[in-house]
Amino acid sequence: MLDQVTDTTPEAYAYPLLIKHLLHTPLAQSPDQEIVYRGDHRQTYRTLGERIRRLANGLGSLGVTRGTTVAVMDWDSHRYLECYFAVPMMGAVLQTVNIRLSPAEIAYTINHSGAEVLLVHTDFLPVVESIRDQLDTVRVFVHIEEDGSTAAPHTIPFWGEYEPMLASSASEYDFPDFDENTRATTFYTTGTTGLPKGVYFSHRQLVLHTITAMAALASPQSGQRFHRGDVYMPVTPMFHVHAWGMPYVATMLGVKQVYPGRYVPDQLIRLVRDEGVTFSHCVATILHMLLNCEAAKTADFSNWKIIIGGGALPHGLARAALERGIDIFTGYGMSETCPLLSLAQLRPGEKPVDIDDEVRLRCKTGLPVPLVDLRIVDDEMADLPRDGKAAGEIVVRAPWLTQGYRNNPEASEALWEGGYLHTQDIANIDEAGYIQITDRIKDVIKSGGEWVSSLEIESLISQHPRVSEVAVIGVKDEKWGERPVALVVLKPDAPVTAIEEDIRQHVMGFSAKGQISKYAVPQIIRIVPSLEKTSIGKLNKKLMRERFTA
Template identity: 60%
Template sequence: MRETETSDHLIATTASAYAYPLLVKQLLVNSLSVCADQEITYRGEQRYTFTGFRRRVGLLANALASRGVRAGSTVAVMDWDTHRYLESYFAIPMMGATIFTVNVRISAQQIAYTLNDAGAEVLIVNSDFLPIVEAIWPELKTVREVIVASDDDTRPAASLPITGEYEQLLATASADFAFEDFDENTRAAIFYTTGTTGDPKGVYYSHRQIVLHALATATTLCSPRTGQRLHRDDVYMPITPMFHVLAWGMPYIAVMLGLKIVLPGRYLPDLLLRLKQTERVTFSHCVPTVLQMLLDASAREQHDLSGWTMIIGGSALSPTLCRAALERGIDVFAGYGMSETGPIAALSQFAPDAEQAGIDESVRKRCMTGRPVPMVELRVVDDEMNDVRRDGQAQGEIVLRSPYLTQGYHNRPEASEALWAGGYLHTQDVAVMLPNGCVQIVDRMKDVIKTGGEWVSSIEIEALINAMQGVEESAVIGVRDERWGERPQALIVLRPQAVLEAQQVRAHLLGHADSKRISRYAVPEVERVIFVSDIPKTSVGKIDKKLLRQRFE
């Protein structure tokens, strides 16, 4: 026996003991042992077991190694939610390399910037995105290999130095790859967030952070007795893109628990609903706009959505949308996080007695930001970093600590220091905290409206407008006003054939002001209620308020 040399008393270490580093490969250990025959399917068209999955992970690692990928390399992936993406989630970091999940919904110029900034050496690209890569190829500085992935295993013609086709490269590789141990703080993944001005910023995570996020989130999801939970008999289908915050980290959890996994490829409403039925999907996650899309499509075809548990994140879950989902049998609830937080920091799970209190109470609790998951220290603080009162009224910024928050932005030391000012990660989310530790976001700091000396929550006004019959969605922003500083402006999209006038919207909001639900300062004038055909979204489906403010500046 020996002891580590230190002034403190530490446990003795046996020379032959295995330290068990927290590496992505460890997430496979239990599932391969007890769920080896569990199924993974791509669109219901390709199927293999977890044993087959592990074999293909080895094939991919050897194929990449033959192309010069080593520990420290960065491999970029541009694909839909396919079995290839899931294989890349494991094979690339297990080699000691970094997987870069490319956001395929941003502009071609931004894709080129992120590939260069990340230092990507090899690019695995779905043939659907080859035209984008061809267009930006002269701008790419570090990419030296292009591997094409296609569902029909063919290599399309392209004016690029294509190394080969994904399946063909795997067919010539060996499945035996020795995934050695290394430091658990090795970078495993990087992706880019476009939620702020300027060029996208790289957010990165280590093996240790990915594993701890999986463990903490799984603990929370699996702990309730009933409702808002995940269990081993669930069938999992992601509906948050695998390029976006590693699909909220949920694919790693699904593999760790040995769940049946259904990968839908491109998000087409009819396909998602078909897979829900044919593969008996029971657990998913998505943003509100996708949930609305599924509800609309299912109403046309009368699909049965019962037995589907769904986490909603990215944007606030409105009471109207929540109620509509519950009426269709979806056990829907909100989750909270951001690209920099792993991402899941809180979930709105609640005790079964909330259901017994009635639909209104159930909807209210499901739409809350929720309570922090294990190992997350969540505070709501004022400008001096003092905790605000836990009375559901005092507002402050959410700041966080946990073992799986990103430690900074890639190549952005100043932005990283601002993110972590005072030793806490600053979310820029304004919230209130209840006595029981439950949190409710009021607004983003950049979206809150200051008018007449009062702070107005754009999220709350949107929820009230969305509750009106005939409203599809709405966005409320602050616009400059010489007298009041800012005034709220509402943009509203109506459902087909719906008829609504600006005066009716104002009267509806004034009614809530009379009942003291909101301030009269929060009610926009008639001329500031505008009906539009659509509201712009970001690449991950959030309302793009930055763009809206620019348009109405």
């Protein structure tokens, strides 16, 4: 029997899921709401709409048309937000360039994406100057000049500057309809092995991700919420997974938005205070940095909600945030998933029995958000019991997952083997449905025949009063196969006498209670001045293992 496809009236509007439609509500309901940049520049949503149209006309005059890739190198700004909309709304493709990659990697990603136009902030002129001769596809350079910034000497043949381009362009633009499956964005993953891989998303995927994120974040009875009364500021770079998709959510809701430019801890804390910021997101290492900066010592964080993603939320950091009044909770996803898959929001009536229980719940990987089909499977793709113990790989399906890696069919097939996207994360699911990641496949430690969760040991060590940061890695051991090694950064005022043994005894206490195996207690604890991190602030355990072995 044939599917009963609905009849379509000839003049009915099919309403494709395009990014331009995200602007209808805020422009109609919140035209005078503020968008703030660094506390210095202020504009309204009405102005945002006009600048988006002017940007589209300006780019059009440079030959940007459907299918053209436009690359951007900028700090988190109102300009970046304008590019989030104008470029894909033209039918072009936005490449958000990871400015923290090496110059050679930046050149590779721009060439690999096929970018023809490159918008460059003044601060990145030295990088572009160093790779200009390597950029094979870029034909037009546009300078983003910043008040107060001094341009380094260069020979880049700029067409012109961003603001004059907008000022001289028409304020009306008729954004066309096209297939909702048209590619809207491209950016590059920052793995610790091999060249960066291009991840891409369509208009349909970004719109569905925006709607679902908005619904998921609005659903809690109280706490861990994002709503129309919030003030939003990202502390996750806009070049990385669309700043977790939150600028699209914030814009659709018409909330006040604050963009901080370059991340300077005291400046971020000042913006939280002066602009009344109530909602942010970042990786754990950034929050750790913020809580320990000078301006944070006297700051009031009692109205600040923060999602931690990009890695585990250590129990010690969660406790410190809660003690400062921050409504902190975990979000989970990855570059390939757009990124949102789950949130650690407390359910209605779920009242923690004490602070330890509350920390435990908020640090879990969380519950899948709507439309996410998430499974824990073994090597044969068979489902594992949801008993909070059986651990396997997380595989997922959702409407917004990347359908592959750009021009990389072999890696794409591995990513989607068996019809589910493979995350490479090891986790368990308990009877209540909460996910708990225990490790990355590449980071899992097997000692004495038992699997050891580096994330769990890190979380336990983070609760030691003298510990500032910690990473646990596995190193080869002739007797046990592997043994965990803890690399620890101490708090500034922490005494170092016998600290390694003190930390080991701290972990031994959890082993004595049966909470962890004796094989999980690190026999080597090394005090280090800092921990190696990736370009987006994640712990770089591959580099740590290499340096420790060396």
